[in-house]
Structure formats: C-alpha cells, structure tokens
Amino acid sequence: MGVTQLNPTCSKPRLHSSQLSFLSRTLPRHRHCTFAPLHRTQQARISCSVAPNEVQVPTVKTQDPKSKPECYGVFCLTYDLRAEEETRSWKKLINIAVSGAAGMIANHLLFKLASGEVFGPDQPIALKLLGSERSIQALEGVAMELEDSLFPLLREVSIGIDPYEVFQDAEWALLIDLLDINGQIYAAQGRALNAVASRNVKVIVVGNPCNTNALICLKNAPNIPAKNFHALTRLDENRAKCQLALKAGVFYDKVSNVTIWGNHSTTQVPDFLNARIDGLPVKEVVKDHKWLEEEFTEKVQKRGGALIQKWGRSSAASTSVSIVDAIRSLVTPTPEGDWFSSGVYSNGNPYGIAEGIVFSMPCRSKGDGDYELVKDVIFDDYLRQRIAKTEAELLAEKRCVAHLTGEGIAVCDLPGDTMLPGEM
Amino acid sequence: MGVTQLNPTCSKPRLHSSQLSFLSRTLPRHRHCTFAPLHRTQQARISCSVAPNEVQVPTVKTQDPKSKPECYGVFCLTYDLRAEEETRSWKKLINIAVSGAAGMIANHLLFKLASGEVFGPDQPIALKLLGSERSIQALEGVAMELEDSLFPLLREVSIGIDPYEVFQDAEWALLIDLLDINGQIYAAQGRALNAVASRNVKVIVVGNPCNTNALICLKNAPNIPAKNFHALTRLDENRAKCQLALKAGVFYDKVSNVTIWGNHSTTQVPDFLNARIDGLPVKEVVKDHKWLEEEFTEKVQKRGGALIQKWGRSSAASTSVSIVDAIRSLVTPTPEGDWFSSGVYSNGNPYGIAEGIVFSMPCRSKGDGDYELVKDVIFDDYLRQRIAKTEAELLAEKRCVAHLTGEGIAVCDLPGDTMLPGEM
Numbered sequence: 031m032g033v034t035q036l037n038p039t040c041s042k043p044r045l046h047s048s049q050l051s052f053l054s055r056t057l058p059r060h061r062h063c064t065f066a067p068l069h070r071t072q073q074a075r076i077s078c079s080v081a082p083n084e085v086q087v088p089t090v091k092t093q094d095p096k097s098k099p100e101c102y103g104v105f106c107l108t109y110d111l112r113a114e115e116e117t118r119s120w121k122k123l124i125n126i127a128v129s130g131a132a133g134m135i136a137n138h139l140l141f142k143l144a145s146g147e148v149f150g151p152d153q154p155i156a157l158k159l160l161g162s163e164r165s166i167q168a169l170e171g172v173a174m175e176l177e178d179s180l181f182p183l184l185r186e187v188s189i190g191i192d193p194y195e196v197f198q199d200a201e202w203a204l205l206i207d208l209l210d211i212n213g214q215i216y217a218a219q220g221r222a223l224n225a226v227a228s229r230n231v232k233v234i235v236v237g238n239p240c241n242t243n244a245l246i247c248l249k250n251a252p253n254i255p256a257k258n259f260h261a262l263t264r265l266d267e268n269r270a271k272c273q274l275a276l277k278a279g280v281f282y283d284k285v286s287n288v289t290i291w292g293n294h295s296t297t298q299v300p301d302f303l304n305a306r307i308d309g310l311p312v313k314e315v316v317k318d319h320k321w322l323e324e325e326f327t328e329k330v331q332k333r334g335g336a337l338i339q340k341w342g343r344s345s346a347a348s349t350s351v352s353i354v355d356a357i358r359s360l361v362t363p364t365p366e367g368d369w370f371s372s373g374v375y376s377n378g379n380p381y382g383i384a385e386g387i388v389f390s391m392p393c394r395s396k397g398d399g400d401y402e403l404v405k406d407v408i409f410d411d412y413l414r415q416r417i418a419k420t421e422a423e424l425l426a427e428k429r430c431v432a433h434l435t436g437e438g439i440a441v442c443d444l445p446g447d448t449m450l451p452g453e454m
Numbered sequence: 455m456g457v458t459q460l461n462p463t464c465s466k467p468r469l470h471s472s473q474l475s476f477l478s479r480t481l482p483r484h485r486h487c488t489f490a491p492l493h494r495t496q497q498a499r500i501s502c503s504v505a506p507n508e509v510q511v512p513t514v515k516t517q518d519p520k521s522k523p524e525c526y527g528v529f530c531l532t533y534d535l536r537a538e539e540e541t542r543s544w545k546k547l548i549n550i551a552v553s554g555a556a557g558m559i560a561n562h563l564l565f566k567l568a569s570g571e572v573f574g575p576d577q578p579i580a581l582k583l584l585g586s587e588r589s590i591q592a593l594e595g596v597a598m599e600l601e602d603s604l605f606p607l608l609r610e611v612s613i614g615i616d617p618y619e620v621f622q623d624a625e626w627a628l629l630i631d632l633l634d635i636n637g638q639i640y641a642a643q644g645r646a647l648n649a650v651a652s653r654n655v656k657v658i659v660v661g662n663p664c665n666t667n668a669l670i671c672l673k674n675a676p677n678i679p680a681k682n683f684h685a686l687t688r689l690d691e692n693r694a695k696c697q698l699a700l701k702a703g704v705f706y707d708k709v710s711n712v713t714i715w716g717n718h719s720t721t722q723v724p725d726f727l728n729a730r731i732d733g734l735p736v737k738e739v740v741k742d743h744k745w746l747e748e749e750f751t752e753k754v755q756k757r758g759g760a761l762i763q764k765w766g767r768s769s770a771a772s773t774s775v776s777i778v779d780a781i782r783s784l785v786t787p788t789p790e791g792d793w794f795s796s797g798v799y800s801n802g803n804p805y806g807i808a809e810g811i812v813f814s815m816p817c818r819s820k821g822d823g824d825y826e827l828v829k830d831v832i833f834d835d836y837l838r839q840r841i842a843k844t845e846a847e848l849l850a851e852k853r854c855v856a857h858l859t860g861e862g863i864a865v866c867d868l869p870g871d872t873m874l875p876g877e878m
Contacts, residue, residue: 104700116707138562141771147571171765175772177696178689178757180706180779265602272601276528282604283540333602341595347565348599355604 102173105187111154123154123185125228127197129219130206130237131159131189132168134343138350139204144176144184148354149361156186160196193222200227204353205247207237213434216243220250227254232399234260234356236349238453240294241373241388242427248375248388249435257400261373263290263298263390264359265345265352269333270300273326274307278315284308289392289407290371292420293427295448298390299416300330304407323412335451344452363397369404370394380405383417387424423448526597529611535578547578547609549652551621553643554630554661555583555613556592558767562774563628568600568608572778573785580610584620617646624651628777629671631661640667641858644674651678656823658684658780660773662877664718665797665812666851672799672812673859681824685797687714687722687814688783689769689776693757694724697750698731702739708732713816713831714795716844717851719872722814723840724754728831747836759875768876787821793828794818804829807841811848847872 111117126143128136136159142148143155157176161169169189176187190196197203203223207215216235223231231254235244244261248254267290275282287306291299302322307315316322337345359370369392376389380403383389392404409417423444428435430442535541550567552560560583566572567579581600585593593613600611614620621627627647631639640659647655655678659668668685672678691714699706711730715723726746731739740746761769783794793816800813804827807813816828833841847868852859854866 104696104706107703107705109705137771138565141562141775145571145775147569167764168766171761174757174761174764175769177706178693178769178772179775180692180695181775182707185705268604269602271604272528279531281531281533281609282528282601283606333598337595337598340591340598342592345599345602347561348602351565351569351603351605 102170102187102189103177105173105177105185109185111185117154120152120154123156124149124201125156125158125199126202126204127158127160127200127227128204128206129160129193129196130208132161132165132172133206133208134346135206135208135236135349135353137172138347139206139353140172140176141179142350142354144179144181146181146183148357151183154183154185155181156188157184158196158198158200159187159189160191160193161189162191166191193219194226197222197231198226200231202357203227203231203233205233205235205237205243206353213243213246213431216246217250217434220247223247224251224253227251229254230258230399232258232260232360234262234353235373236262236353238294238449239427241292241390241424242431244373244388245375245428246431246434249437256375256377259375259388260356261294261388261390262349262353262356263294263371263373264356265349266290266294266298266300266330266390267371268348268352268355270305270326270330273329273333274302274305274312274316277318277321277326278307278312280307285312286368287392288371289369290390291413291417292390293424293448294373294390294450295420295423296331296450297416297420297423297448298327298331298450299413299420300327301407301413302326303410303413304392332451334453338452359393360395360399360401361397362395364394368394372401374401374403379403381407381409381417384421384425387421387428389421389424526594526611526613527601529597529601529609533609535609541578544576544578547580548573548625549580549582549623550626550628551582551584551624551651552628552630553584553617553620554632556585556589556596557630557632558770559630559632559660559773559777561596562771563630563777564596564600565603565605566774566778568603568605570605570607572781575607578607578609579605580612581608582620582622582624583611583613584615584617585613586615590615617643618650621646621655622650624655626781627651627655627657629657629659629661629667630777637667637670637855637858640670641674644671647671648675648677651675653678654682654823656682656684656784658686658777659797660686660777662718662873663851665716665814665848666855668797668812669799669852670855670858673861680799680801683799683812684780685718685812685814686773686777686780687718687795687797688780689773690714690718690722690724690754690814691795692772692776692779694729694750694754697753697757698726698729698736698740701742701745701750702731702736704731709736710792711816712795713793714814715837715841716814717848717872718797718814718874719844719847720755720874721840721844721847721872722751722755722874723837723844724751725831725837726750727834727837728816756875758877762876783817784819784823784825785821786819788818792818796825798825798827803827805831805833805841808845808849811845811852813845813848 111120128140130136140157143157159169173187173189176184205219233247235247237243240261244259248256248259267288270288271282271285274285285307287304289301289304291301302312305312313319334345356372371390372393373388373390376383376387377385379391392407393401394404395401426444430440430444432438433440535544552564554560564581567581583593583596597611597613600608629643657671659671661667664685668683672680672683691712694712695706695709698709709731711728713725713728715725726736729736737743758769780796795814796817797812797814800807800811801809803815816831817825818828819825850868854864854868856862857864
C-alpha cells in the first residue's frame with residue numbers, strides 16, 4: 031500500500047454530473063488524474079539574514095557559532111542548551127514542520143507554538159516551514175517576525191519548498207495547505223514523511239477535505255503507523271460545545287464528552303447523546319430535544335459560514351486555537367471521564383464503522399502523543415443513521431481518490447458538495 | 455489642561471510646505487482644525503447571539519443566568535467565580551478595553567489576552583472591544599471566534615462603538631486604532647477614559663504617531679495620572695535586540711539593557727552605549743563600531759519596511775507579541791539589573807529631556823502596573839546628539855497638535871515625514 035503500489039498513470043475516472051462540485055475542490059480538472067513524479071532535484075530555497083562575513087564570533091562564548099544550511103537569521107546559530115544554566119534542564123529540541131506556513135492559520139499557529147503555550151516552558155522548538163515558490167518571500171517575512179518576537183524557546187527556524195528537506199526528522203507535521211485543494215500534494219507530502227520524518231511523527235491534516243487528505247497521506251507513508259495521522263475536527267467539537275453551552279445557559283467549561291463523528295463536512299455528526307453538561311446527559315439538561323435534533327447540528331456546521339459573512343475572512347484565529355487544542359490533547363493526559371474528537375484511521379474501531387477510512391471518533395490520551403478510542407459510548411437509532419450517512423460519504427471520497435492511495439482506479443460517485451460553508 | 459480648556463474652534467494653523475507629510479498622517483485636511491463635540495447620543499450597538507427566548511434556565515444551576523446589556527453570546531451570562539471550586543481562588547475579573555479591535559493586530563492580541571499567557575492562569579478576563587459603525591459586523595465575527603475558542607479565563611466579551619460605554623471601568627486600554635490616523639480620536643478616547651475608566655487605568659497607545667497620540671490622550675484625561683499612559687516602542691526594542699544578537703553571533707536572550715529613546719519614528723534612538731550582551735557592554739563585544747553608529751539604527755528602523763516587502767502585509771503578529779511584552783513588563787517585576795523601553799510622560803525625568811512630551815525611556819517595574827525611570831544610564835556626545843534630534847521632533851509634533859491638547863493654537867513646523875517605513 032506504499033509508494034510502489036501507487037498507480038502512476040491511472041485512467042480517467044468515471045464521472046457523474048453530481049460529482050463535479052466535489053472534484054472542483056479536490057481534483058482540479060487539468061490534472062485530476064495524473065500522478066506527478068516527485069521532483070527530487072527541486073531544492074529548498076535557503077535564506078539567512080546574516081551574511082557569513084557579517085557574523086562576528088563573540089568574545090564571550092567559547093563555542094563557535096556554526097552555520098546550518100537551511101536556517102533563518104538569528105536561528106542560524108547552533109545553541110548548546112546543556113551549556114547554559116537556564117536551559118540545562120530543558121527537554122530535547124523538537125522539530126515541528128508546518129505546511130501552508132505563509133497562510134493566515136499558520137500565522138497564528140506558529141507564534142503559539144513558539145511561545146511555549148503548546149508544549150510547555152521547558153520544551154525548545156525548531157520550526158520547519160514548508161511553502162511554495164510563490165510563497166517563499168512571505169515565509170521569509172514570517173521568519174523575520176518570529177526573530178523579532180524574541181521567543182526564548184524558539185531555537186531554530188528553517189524555510190523551504192521541498193517536503194523531503196523540510197520534513198527531515200519532523201516529530202510533528204501540521205499540514206495546513208489550503209490553497210492547492212487537491213489530494214496530490216497530500217500524496218507527495220505522505221511520501222516525503224515516509225522517507226525522512228521521525229518514525230513516530232504525529233501528523234495533523236487541516237487542509238480540506240481533511241479526512242480524505244489524511245487518508246491519502248497515511249496511505250503514502252506505509253512506514254509510519256497509520257494511527258499517527260489525524261484529521262482536524264477539533265474546531266467542530268469546540269463549536270458544538272459552545273452551542274450547547276449557549277442553549278443550556280452555562281459557561282462552555284461545563285460541557286464535556288462531545289464527539290464529532292465522521293467527516294469534517296456537512297455530514298459530520300456532533301453527538302448530543304453522549305455529551306454532558308455539568309456531568310449530566312445533555313438531553314436531561316436541554317429539554318428542547320427538537321432543537322437538539324433539528325437545529326444544533328446545523329448551528330455547528332454553519333458557524334464558519336456565518337463567521338465569513340460577519341468578518342469577511344475565514345476563522346484563522348479559532349482554527350489555530352483548535353489545532354493547539356488537538357496537539358495538547360495528545361501531549362497531556364485526558365481529564366478523567368472526558369474525551370476529545372479526532373479524525374483517525376478507523377481500523378480496529380469498536381463502533382462497527384467501516385475500516386480503511388479516516389473517521390472522527392472519541393479518543394483519550396495518556397499524554398504520550400498516542401491515543402485510544404473510547405469504548406463506553408452509547409448509540410440510538412438517530413445517531414446510528416447519521417453516522418451511517420457520514421460513513422457512506424467517506425467511503426465514496428475514498429473511492430474517488432483510489433489513484434492516490436494505491437488502491438487502483440478512481441471511481442467518483444459522490445452525492446454532492448458537502449464542504450462546510452466558509453471553508454476552502 | 456482638561457476637557458474644559460480645549461479650544462473648540464481653533465484657527466487654521468500656520469503651515470510650512472515641509473509639514474504636509476506629517477499632517478497627512480495626523481490631521482486630514484478636511485477636518486484638521488475642527489474640534490468635534492462628543493456625540494453622547496451615539497449608543498453602542500448591542501449584540502447577543504442568544505435570543506432571550508432561546509436561553510433555557512439550566513436545571514443544574516441554582517443561580518439564574520442574568521443577561522447583561524452589552525454582552526456577546528455565551529459571554530452574556532453572569533458567572534459567580536466564587537461559587538465554583540476550580541475558580542474560587544482566581545483573582546477578580548479585570549476589564550481590558552481594546553480599540554481598533556477588528557484589525558489584524560487586535561486579531562492576534564485578543565486571543566493572547568484571552569488565553570491567559572499575558573495575565574496568568576488565575577486572572578479571569580473581560581474584553582471590551584471598541585470598533586466603528588463600519589467594523590461592528592467584523593467585531594461580532596471576532597466575538598464569535600473568541601466564543602469558539604473556549605478560553606476558560608475569558609468570562610466577558612462586549613462590543614460597541616461608543617468609547618464612553620466600552621471604556622467603562624477599564625483597567626487596561628490598548629488603543630490600536632490605525633485606520634483613522636488623526637489625533638482627534640485619541641482626544642475623544644482620552645476624554646472617555648477620563649470620564650468612565652478605572653482611576654488607575656493603564657493605557658498603551660499603538661496607533662501612530664503613537665507618542666503624540668499618547669500625549670493627546672493623556673492631556674484629555676486630566677483625572678488619570680499622566681504616568682499611566684504609554685506609547686509602544688517595545689517592537690523597536692525587540693528588533694534592536696535581535697539585530698545586536700545577529701551581529702554578535704549570539705541568541706537574542708543574551709542581549710539586555712536596550713533602550714529605545716524618543717519617538718517611535720525614524721528619529722528613534724536605539725541605544726547601544728548602555729546595552730549589554732552577556733552582561734558586557736555591546737561596544738566591548740561588537741568591535742565594529744562603525745556598524746553600530748551607521749548601520750544598526752537603520753536596520754532597526756527599516757525592519758518594518760523590509761517585512762512589508764517580503765510579506766505583503768504589516769507585522770501584526772510581532773507587534774501583538776510586543777504589546778504582550780509591554781504589558782508583562784508592567785505586571786511582572788523587571789529582572790535584576792535589566793530594564794525595558796516605553797514611551798512615557800517626560801515630566802520629572804532625570805536625563806534633562808524636555809518636559810511635557812511622551813518620550814521613550816528606560817523603565818523598571820515592581821510588577822504592580824507602575825514603573826520608575828532608570829537612573830544609572832550613561833551618555834556620550836553621539837547619544838546626546840541623537841536624543842536631542844528626536845526630542846526636537848516630539849516638541850514640534852506637540853506644537854502641531856496644541857489644539858487637541860488644550861494648549862492653544864496649533865503651529866506646525868515639522869521638518870519632514872519621519873514615519874517608520876511599513877507603518878500607517
């Protein structure tokens with residue numbers, strides 16, 4: 031199921047007219063069934079704001095500052111964290127790769143990662159920013175702003191356009207490519223992760239359609255555990271919690287055990303059957319069950335669209351907060367009795383959901399970067415029916431990208447566009 | 455020097471041709487010498503995403519959720535923090551007002567304030583967002599994203615267009631209006647702060663020309679200590695530290711005691727005479743004194759322009775980081791032997807700088823929100839000459855806005871445009 035099994039020149043998929051809206055966001059017509067060989071000759075563009083002859087070896091340091099090939103500015107120096115009293119007790123530097131790094135979501139996220147609020151005050155950070163030829167200048171701008179922010183924990187910033195260089199030894203890969211909405215780049219990035227990333231890299235896919243992009247990515251990275259790939263449904267979970275809190279007249283910190291089931295699309299299922307408010311089942315607290323069944327889900331789904339209408343741009347700030355939440359949920363133990371939602375590989379799930387897709391489900395973590403699926407959830411007919419619908423959609427999306435997952439010829443029979451309003 | 459002494463219909467100021475570039479950014483010609491009376495009839499627009507009949511009183515709470523007039527969404531409820539075990543030990547809620555709240559700097563800053571990284575994990579926050587008729591919809595979008603972020607410490611969000619309502623009981627006022635670059639709004643906001651804010655409100659002016667806007671603001675708020683007003687020069691300080699680190703080949707955390715003297719403009723003086731690297735005077739570490747005297751200052755000043763060129767937009771992320779730094783410097787004790795820069799009222803300064811202007815100088819704080827000026831700094835002829843130049847500029851800017859500070863008729867004799875490249 032790895033790189034070698036991919037179908038390099040697959041035939042044109044059979045198309046129904048109803049599929050065009052999906053294809054328009056996943057497989058642009060001019061290259062919807064080619065499988066571009068990877069350009070290994072393409073090199074990461076290097077930038078460093080200190081010319082070698084401008085750097086003066088400081089008289090106060092015993093260690094020579096050593097230039098590294100892909101670095102940026104003040105991050106071009108090598109720091110010996112063991113040699114300094116303040117940093118001696120710090121953890122080992124972690125490599126965090128971010129694609130779509132010149133975009134608005136990344137512009138929020140990178141500063142959060144660098145500030146220490148995600149991985150803690152003793153975790154030094156290396157940021158590896160992946161852009162495109164077109165965005166490389168903007169990436170330099172981002173790196174300059176990171177320099178000017180003087181984050182003590184941020185010890186390396188490098189920028190590039192070749193995923194094989196940028197993903198080298200990555201321990202986290204946050205894939206936020208939104209502009210090139212096409213499974214191809216997620217196939218290419220999966221192969222690059224497979225080749226060069228840490229064998230235990232954790233991958234969070236944000237670019238839409240994120241569940242199926244995560245599937246493409248993991249299928250192209252057979253040497254990395256499929257369990258390590260996530261599709262971001264945390265913003266949906268956060269929005270669901272907020273809407274339940276509003277309805278119940280409580281603060282959102284009282285809402286727990288909210289699952290988003292399935293696809294990050296309009297078929298998603300925000301689960302009010304298992305959710306709790308102040309420890310009680312939501313249906314005992316919110317007596318208006320008609321609202322729960324008929325309005326709640328729509329309110330969650332339409333949030334992004336409503337926001338675009340108000341705000342004139344998409345929800346970059348709250349999306350980046352939800353990415354932080356998703357990472358934190360994997361690196362800190364889940365509170366007793368609670369869980370979080372993430373789009374994860376469905377193999378071996380205890381809910382009877384089809385295998386071989388990336389499906390959002392309730393997870394718990396010991397804080398070691400890994401997770402387990404929650405077993406004690408209940409289902410009723412309403413919930414089962416909704417889950418079946420989003421499951422069918424993900425299976426159809428999977429058939430539609432079969433040429434990218436090494437599973438033969440793509441066949442698209444998607445019922446229609448189910449992209450969430452306000453998302454690209 | 456308060457509201458009553460303002461000159462409501464001042465005569466046209468005498469203009470030199472050299473002043474036009476300054477005037478074009480401070481006093482738009484069509485209203486450069488009118489003094490608009492305050493429209494107290496203008497009411498804040500209220501928005502709440504829960505209609506009263508949609509809110510269900512929860513069965514699990516003993517206290518009725520009470521609607522407040524200016525609130526937004528889930529923040530419309532009243533929370534009794536003393537009643538809950540997790541929040542009982544928290545500090546009293548603080549009111550933070552932010553103007554220009556729909557802009558890009560605020561879009562970064564508000565999420566930092568709400569996350570707890572500025573005021574700490576036991577400090578609940580109320581955000582009061584000031585916008586304009588034009589931006590009120592965008593403010594609702596910001597409030598929606600704040601809701602969806604589920605920040606536990608964020609307990610109130612209100613939005614409005616009347617500073618007399620938004621600044622009510624404000625303990626911090628972060629004035630980031632960038633679009634209406636004209637001293638008038640800072641006069642109006644000063645009067646509003648004077649009337650309704652906490653008597654010990656701390657004000658940080660970011661909108662340019664920020665020193666003189668801070669002066670206008672404080673002169674219109676005679677009942678608030680002038681010492682409580684700051685003009686943001688922290689981004690300049692951060693950039694100066696980064697450039698010194700780059701030159702010396704050290705990490706930026708080794709650079710201390712950097713002062714930005716004077717105006718946040720191209721006449722600003724980044725002080726390398728008193729600055730230290732690894733505890734040693736910069737001039738002992740960086741032997742290239744020609745670079746220090748001729749290139750360093752320009753590198754700091756031109757950073758914003760270089761960034762715009764790369765990045766295509768201004769440095770919102772690093773500006774918001776520097777605002778956070780500025781606040782933190784006032785609410786946490788300054789490290790032993792170090793200091794920070796802030797544009798503060800010059801009365802009583804020990805450096806011989808003219809009184810009655812807002813001048814960036816080295817400050818230390820005990821962490822109580824207040825500061826004292828640092829006495830043990832040295833001067834040489836080079837530094838004195840540079841300081842005299844930025845002092846002359848600020849005195850000229852002051853004469854140019856005399857009609858807004860209650861000091862008579864404006865006379866503009868500014869030598870030319872000294873706005874920093876890349877800033878509005």
